[in-house]
Amino acid sequence: MVNKVSKGYKWLMLCLVGLGYTTCCMTIWMYYSYYDLMQKYFGATNTQMGYLGTITGLVMIVCWPVGGMVADKVSMRKSFLACMAFTVVFFVILAGLKNFNVYMVMLFASCIMMGVYYTLFGKIVKGVSTPETEGKNTGYFWAIYSLGGSVIGAFGSYFVTKMGMAGWRPLMYLFIGLAVVCAVVCYFSLKEDRFNDWTQLDTNKEKPKFEMKSVSKVLLMPEIWVASLIYFTMLMITCAGIRAVSMMGSVYMVPLGIVTFIGVFRQYIGRVILSPVSGFMIDKWGSSMKVIRLLLVITLVGMAAFFIFPVGGDYFWVGILLVVCCTIGYGMQAPCWMTPISEIGVPVAYHGTAIGLYNGIGCISDAFIYVLCGNWVDKYGDVKGNQISIGFICGMLVLCFVLTLVESKMIEKRRDALGRPLPLKAS
Missing domain, CATH: 1.20.1250.20 (MFS general substrate transporter like domains)
Structure with missing residues (x-):
């Protein structure tokens, strides 16, 4: 398979989906990194916080397959923009929300979005790769995601240290800002016709077009x-x-x-x-x-x-x-x-x-x-x-x-x- 993706465009897409995941994954798994902060902000018990992992884990069992089919059916650009739009709305609400029950409802909606995005980034990474480079490009994606999360985490820790619970809102603004930047970059740069054509590896018996019956x-x-x-x-x-x-x-x-x-x-x-x-x-x-x-x-x-x-x-x-x-x-x-x-x-x-x-x-x-x-x-x-x-x-x-x-x-x-x-x- 011939690689038609330039190095510059490959890295642009890897940074796009990596940093996009940095912000949108926090709509679900924020308690992994900010457990104590969230608990104090919402005034939640440890039992309530424990439910977050169990409930999201169970809901995602359904959302992963459904999200995967949506990601196959809808264009990558539209799917990515929809995920970023949801992320912005989520953190705008969370910046002023202190009701744990409402947050739980928002969490369910986030599971649907994450089901789409998680499969979407896999498709984009695959699109800028060849069979010989998919592994290392996937590794680069996770590295970029980790770096993005580390930087935001460092700023978040600084805000909370200096401002106490008032640092919650600036932290939300960081996630919002990153989602907006990713959406803008996506709008102007994510074009599937610039990706590698993996359908060349499909056999004649397997149709390249998505069909529900198959x-x-x-x-x-x-x-x-x-x-x-x-x-x-x-x-x-x-x-x-x-x-x-x-x-x-x-x-x-x-x-x-x-x-x-x-x-x-x-x-x-x-x-x-x-x-x-x-x-x-x-x-x-x-x-x-x-x-x-x-x-x-x-x-x-x-x-x-x-x-x-x-x-x-x-x-x-x-x-x-x-x-x-x-x-x-x-x-x-x-x-x-x-x-x-x-x-x-x-x-x-x-x-x-x-x-x-x-x-x-x-x-x-x-x-x-x-x-x-x-x-x-x-x-x-x-x-x-x-x-x-x-x-x-x-x-x-x-x-x-x-x-x-x-x-x-x-x-x-x-x-x-x-x-x-x-x-x-x-x-």
Whole structure:
């Protein structure tokens, strides 16, 4: 496939969708980064805040597939502008809203928007890529998103530190401003005819035009379902990392300076560096499944050390090792969330639909794993509760490893049937 996208336009689109995701994803997952601030602003209880993760996780199971079909049906430009318009309205309301129940209603609407945007950015990244560069470009996307979130987070922390709760409104204005800028850039620059034509890789039997009657064929592809289960289990690495960090102070008595360093490591190195590295590896090896197996092994090494060595302050390095291994797994997995769809050989016209189904199934784990592990810690204490939690996640990651072996075989058979070379390696 010939690459007709210039480097300048590629980076413009990657920055557009990366920074667009920085702002619009906060309409749903703001509590991940600003939990305490939101709780104080709304006067919400911990139970109410806990509902945010469970409810959005469950609602998104439906919104991912629906959003994927919308992203396939509506033009990229219109979809992107609609998402940015929604984001602006959302944060304008949130800048003056203090009613938690109204916020919950807004959150439901945000889930629909995010279902569209999440599949949309996958299509745009794919459009400026070739089969040999999709992995690294996906990694660049996640790095740009992380940098954008870090910059806004730094300003937000400054506002709150200097102004107290009055800093809430300027923080909302930052998200609004970024959404407006992205909308303007999109309006003048996002043109699908400048993207690479992936339909060249479709077979004659697979129609390049989206048709509802053919959606069921995509939804029933066994390769997508196995990939979704891989995603489902792999996502638990994030929870393992959170549990590991929580143990550093309460169990391993790690000094504050080291904890701070690890926090910076997780925020910046985890995505800004490791995601592009992972993307390069996907392109070089021609398989996201191989990269997933590598990051699983690294993560499991940290978990093995956690169970082999005693728990306590004398073995604080074990806690650090666990956090580092989980961070590497967390940072490397992001490019692997999208690239399997291309490797499976899903028709381009149904790429968004496939991503929607893939995420809908894969993200189910987000709806229960945090609550489940939290309950174990509350019931059995920091040491035993975390041992049960890490042990459960460890078992899921072993299952994930086995599933990647199965998926590799399935992808190979499908690509042979489609008459495409395997693997697609970067030169």
